[in-house]
Amino acid sequence: MSIENEELVAFFKVLADANRLKIVGLLAQRPYSGGELAAVLGLKASTVSHHLSRLAQVGLVSARAEGYYSIYRLEEKALQKTRLLFSHTNLVSVAAGVDVDGYDRKVIGDFTRPDGSLKEIPAQRKKLEAILRYVVRDFELGKRYSEKQVNEILSRFHEDTASLRRELVGAKLMEREAGGGEYWRI
Amino acid sequence: MSIENEELVAFFKVLADANRLKIVGLLAQRPYSGGELAAVLGLKASTVSHHLSRLAQVGLVSARAEGYYSIYRLEEKALQKTRLLFSHTNLVSVAAGVDVDGYDRKVIGDFTRPDGSLKEIPAQRKKLEAILRYVVRDFELGKRYSEKQVNEILSRFHEDTASLRRELVGAKLMEREAGGGEYWRI
DNA sequence: AAATCAATTCGATACATATCGAATTGATTT
DNA sequence: AAATCAATTCGATATGTATCGAATTGATTT
Structure with missing residues (x-):
């Protein structure tokens, strides 16, 4: 074609x-x-x-x-x-043959340790978003998590789980139930 | 444009x-x-x-x-x-800027002497036609020539005026009066 | 003010190719 | 058969440029 x-x-x-x-x-x-x-x-x-x-x-x-x-x-x-x-x-x-995820992969390589944890949380918007896309992959689609469960998963990546959690919601990669408790991946 | x-x-x-x-x-x-x-x-x-x-x-x-x-x-x-x-x-x-008469000019250069006369009459059709276009320029448009005048002009180019004359008519660069005598450039 | 960051510029290198002359090919004419 | 002719192929050369690393620029953040 x-x-x-x-x-x-x-x-x-x-x-x-x-x-x-x-x-x-x-x-x-x-x-x-x-x-x-x-x-x-x-x-x-x-x-x-x-x-x-x-x-x-x-x-x-x-x-x-x-x-x-x-x-x-x-x-x-x-x-x-x-x-x-x-x-x-x-x-x-x-552009079909192009590796469109190349940018994310580069950023992930720069900011992660061999075990996959984060050396730091990027301050720059674009890099942060790439890292958030990387992190969010550890959440299953369609499953609901309590804040405690979310923090536990995020702690594999970085100690500042509150920031990661807030940024994930801000980046519209996860959503939080209006009433309070539960989170899920979008 | x-x-x-x-x-x-x-x-x-x-x-x-x-x-x-x-x-x-x-x-x-x-x-x-x-x-x-x-x-x-x-x-x-x-x-x-x-x-x-x-x-x-x-x-x-x-x-x-x-x-x-x-x-x-x-x-x-x-x-x-x-x-x-x-x-x-x-x-x-x-192709607008192209010199479309380049072919004729090359053939003319190959077959003429410095004084403009023909070294020989080309045997190949394409080259002959280029030479005929070169020769016919010595006839004025709209003027009628007797066979004698035609031969005189053609003799500047080559001794075989009969061949040149015949080819000019054959190539539809000149025309001959039905009755006989006069020629003119087309 | 200093450090950081993406972008740009610069110099060097490696590779592609436009052009030519010489040699070759295939066909035609003598 | 030999000579002629246009086209093609081949080898050499010169020019152009894609790519990279290093240095510089301009802007932002600390």
Whole structure:
């Protein structure tokens, strides 16, 4: 579905050259032989051959043999594919292979000891939130905890359980019953 | 009007990198700080800064200062410009600055002596046509010539005036009066 | 004022590639 | 069969740039 990431990079790499763009522009008007393109662009035949080869690799141009000439033409099919290149869904899919939890993992690595406990509670908002997401994983979803139970679990991470508890609620990762006693994970 | 050639090359150059594409994909979902992007992509901050700078150069992303963070976001305006990137008229305009007569000039250089006369008459069709376009320029548009006058002009280029005359008519660069005598340039 | 933090800049390095000339290939013409 | 021609391939060179670490900048916090 849509266009593979590597394929997309290759596509842009091919277009990211002034002379190849000119070739595309010329072929948009009529087919050309390699020699004609070389003369028109002021390049050597070997250079043009290289460019045409790269354009062909991504399917932008195709060649037809005619005598000892090669006549190149633009591939309309490849151009149609470009219509949706910059649509939102396609852009999002570009980031699909990315490890989106990398930031949390880095922060967790910085602030935890080998046994998983916290060296300290981060003062910075973003880092604190990453740590809170880390801590909250020890609470089961759908289960209710008394304040005492909450503190016991939090004490595995840091002695300042009151702060952790308050921040977890503030960050909307846990919720507290209106009346008083019980907590649960959101 | 439309998009300048150099600007277009710069645009593709910027997109022609896997990590920059990923950044675009991530920013398509929400704004990120440089540090977050570095962590998510597994790159150093300096590298990400470099990429963001290049993306900003072509207007694809913009930065907003927040504390000592820089929050980057995708520029929707730049994305809209891409809608017509691959339209026929835009592609043709890419070749606008190109010297389309380069081929003729090359052939003419190959087949003429310093005084402008022909070393020989090309046997190959394409080259012959280029030479004929060169020769026919010595005839005025709208003026009628007798066969004798035609031969006199052609003799400046080559002794085989009969061949040149016949080819000029065959290539539809000149026309001959049905009855017989006179020629004119088309 | 000093320490901290993210971002940026700078210099160095490693890798990719545009371009050319020379040699080769495949086809056509003589 | 030999000569000619366009195209392609190959090797070398020069340029561009992605990446990193170190140093610097600008802002915030202590």
